[in-house]
Amino acid sequence: RYKVPSIAFINKCDRSGANPFRVINQLKSKLGHNAVAMQIPIGLENEAEGVVDLVSMKALYFDGDNGEIVREAEIPPNLLEDARTKREELIDAASVFSDELTEAILNESEISSELIYSAMRIGTLQRKITPVYMGSAYKNKAIQPMLDGVSYLLPCPSDVENVAMDMDNNEELIVLENDPEKPIVALAFKLEDGKYGQLTYVRVYQGTVAKGSIIVNIRNGKKVKVGRVVRMHADQMEDVEYLKSGYIGALFGIECSSGDTFTSPGTNVTMISMYVPKPVISAAITTKDNKSQMAMAKALNRFCKEDPTFKSFVDPETNETIIEGMGELHLDIYVERMRREYGADVTTGNPRVAYRE
Structure with a gap:
């Protein structure tokens, strides 16, 4: 839909019935992706221990309570042959995008990690290949190499052509320039309610959003003065004076909705509205007492505002409160946040069926 280069991550490799290579085949057959494994698992289900990096040909283990310690080791002997076979498949797929890599294969030269990543990046940016990583997000296993893949393979702001609709010219598409001196065009893509009020996450596509500057919400035409500007590092904030084109940051005190476009006064363009997929899973949620009921209501109101893919009604x-989302893990995270952040004593179950005569 948006022609965004992508990589894939196969989650829940520690769950019963996990089979990442079946998923890779489904990526090819059902979604039409040229999916190529960047790793193979070291064990699956209850025996999941780590992954083999097919680029560096090293085994990676994830120690510590939350998998935060990455330990590199030699590939287990029982996986060495499989790793070599899968690496050859990876190199063959990548060589289509690099004459230098093809020449190295023909000359039987040593193939460096940089050469593989360079070829894979070209194919990924052209959306002709999909690198596939695997692990367990819940246990933070193999997340670090996937994040490295984001850095190595996905585009930087100057690699992608971004467009907006010119509202003064029949919504004709115009190309935005990654230039901090041009008029501002920024998209609010996430909202978060914190102790200092609403925090609005923005991606700046053109221009510079500076502290004290005036920006316009194209949806309602309201002018807003930018107050505090921060860049986010996990849960830590860094105060900055401005966000240049290509930057992602957050603004305090801006009332808006997810998907709103902000521009300089006099620039009447809007980003294309985000597509919000329909929920795929639902659960009934109940509380033990009135105090938890009030806390749950407050939490649901916040979560629905922050995340358009999460819904409640x-x-x-049946008079049940139903929550809907994009997967079991998606709902589990929000239920856990209700308990941890709001002290709501909640339980979940399958929605009841209303029988009619």
Whole structure:
């Protein structure tokens, strides 16, 4: 839909029935991706220990309570042959995008990690190949190499042509320039309610959003003065004076909705609205007492505002509160946040069926 270069991550490799190579085949057959494994697992289900990096040909283990310690080791002997075979498949797929890599293969020269990543990056940016990583997000296993893949393979702001709709010219598409001196065009893509009020995450596509500057919300035409500007580093904030084109940051005190476009006064363009997929899973959620009920209501109101893929409503027939999202893990995270951040004593279950005569 948006022609965004992508990599894939196969989650839950520690769960019963996990088979990442079946998923890779489904990526090819059902989604039409030229999916190529960047790793193979070291054990699956209850025996999941780590992954073999097919680029460096090293085994990676993830120690510590939360998998935060990455330990590099030699590949287990029982996986060495499989790793060599899968590495050859990776190199063959990558060689299509690099004459230098093809020449190295023909000359039987040593193939460096840089050469493989360079070829894979070209194919990824052209959306002709999909690198595949695997692990367990919940246990933070093999997340670090996937994040390295984001850095190595996905585009920087100057690699991608971004467009907006010119509202003064029948919504004609115009190309935005990655130039900090041009008029501002920024997209609010996430909202978060914190102790200092609403925090609005923005991606600046053109121009510079500086502290004290005036920006316009194209959806409602309201002018807003930019107050505090921060860049986010996990849960830490760094105060900055400005966000240049290509930057992602956050603004305090800006009332808006997810998907709103902000511009300089006089620049009447808007980013293309985000597509919000329909929820794929639902659960009934209940509380033990009135205090938890109030806390849950407050939490649900916040979560629905922050995340357009998370929805909640009261079923008029069963009077149950229903939450909907994009997967089991998606709902589990929000339920855990209700308990941890709001002290809500909640339980979940399958929605009841309303029978009619």
